[in-house]
Amino acid sequence: SAISFGLFQTISRKAGMNVNVFFHTFFLMIISTFFMIISTLILEDIKHLTLYLTWQGIFYFAVAGIIHFVLGWTLLTVSQNRIGASRTSALVGTAPFFATLIGYLFFQEILSFHTILGIILVVSGIYLVTSTKIDLFKMRLNILLQSLAGLGTALCFSSSSIFIRYGLETIPSPLIGVTIGMVFCTFAYGLILLARFRKQIKEEKNLSYSRQGIFLLFFGGIFLGFGTLSRWVA
Numbered sequence: 402s403a404i405s406f407g408l409f410q411t412i413s414r415k416a417g418m419n420v421n422v423f424f425h426t427f428f429l430m431i432i433s434t435f436f437m438i439i440s441t442l443i444l445e446d447i448k449h450l451t452l453y454l455t456w457q458g459i460f461y462f463a464v465a466g467i468i469h470f471v472l473g474w475t476l477l478t479v480s481q482n483r484i485g486a487s488r489t490s491a492l493v494g495t496a497p498f499f500a501t502l503i504g505y506l507f508f509q510e511i512l513s514f515h516t517i518l519g520i521i522l523v524v525s526g527i528y529l530v531t532s533t534k535i536d537l538f539k540m541r542l543n544i545l546l547q548s549l550a551g552l553g554t555a556l557c558f559s560s561s562s563i564f565i566r567y568g569l570e571t572i573p574s575p576l577i578g579v580t581i582g583m584v585f586c587t588f589a590y591g592l593i594l595l596a597r598f599r600k601q602i603k604e605e606k607n608l609s610y611s612r613q614g615i616f617l618l619f620f621g622g623i624f625l626g627f628g629t630l631s632r633w634v635a
Contacts, residue, residue, distance in 0.1 A: 413481060433622045473553075492551025
C-alpha cells in the first residue's frame with residue numbers, strides 16, 4: 402500500500418498539473434473504480450456474491466468511501482497542488498498517529514511501546530527525508546493553512562477505518578467492500594461536480610490532459626486503486 406501510494410502521488414502530481422483538482426480527483430476515481438470492478442469479477446466468486454451483501458454492510462462501506470475517497474482524495478489532490486507530492490507525503494505520514502488514537506477509542510486496540518516507538522520513527526523519518534531549507538512545520542500562518550489539506554487527508558484515511566471494520570463484520574471481503582465504496586462515491590462525486598461545475602463542463606475549462614497526462618492518469622488511478630485495496634485488506 403505504501404509503495405503504491407508513493408508511486409501514485411508522484412504520477413498524479415505530474416498528470417494533473419493544469420487540470421481542475423476536483424475533476425482530476427474524479428477521473429482518478431473512475432479509473433480506480435473500473436480497476437476494482439475488474440478485480441472483483443476476476444478474484445471473487447460472483448455466484449456467492451449475494452450471500453455476502455447486506456444493507457448494513459453496504460451502508461458502512463458507503464460511509465467509509467465518502468470519508469476516504471470523496472473527502473480524503475480531494476484533500477490529497479489539493480495538498481499535492483499546493484505544496485507538492487513529497488511534502489504531502491510527510492503530512493499524510495501522520496496518519497499512524499490518528500489511527501492509533503482511533504484504534505484505541507473505537508476498538509480498544511492497544512499498541513506496544515515498541516510499536517509506538519516505530520510509528521514515531523517512521524513519521525519522523527518521512528519528515529527528515531522530505532524537509533527542505535524552508536521548514537514545513539514552522540509556526541507561520543500561511544504554512545499552517547497550506548498544511549491543513551495534507552493533515553485532513555491523514556485524518557480522513559484514518560477515520561474511514563472505523564466504518565471499514567464495521568462493514569467487514571457483515572461483508573467479510575475487503576475487495577467487495579472497497580468496490581462498493583468506490584462505485585457509490587464515484588457516482589456521488591460525479592453528481593456533485595455536475596451540479597457545481599456545470600458551466601465549466603460545457604465550456605471544457607480545465608478538463609484537458611496532454612497525451613502524457615492521459616498515460617500518467619491511467620497508471621496513477623491503477624496505483625491508487627491497488628494501494629487502497631491493500632490498505633483495506635490490512
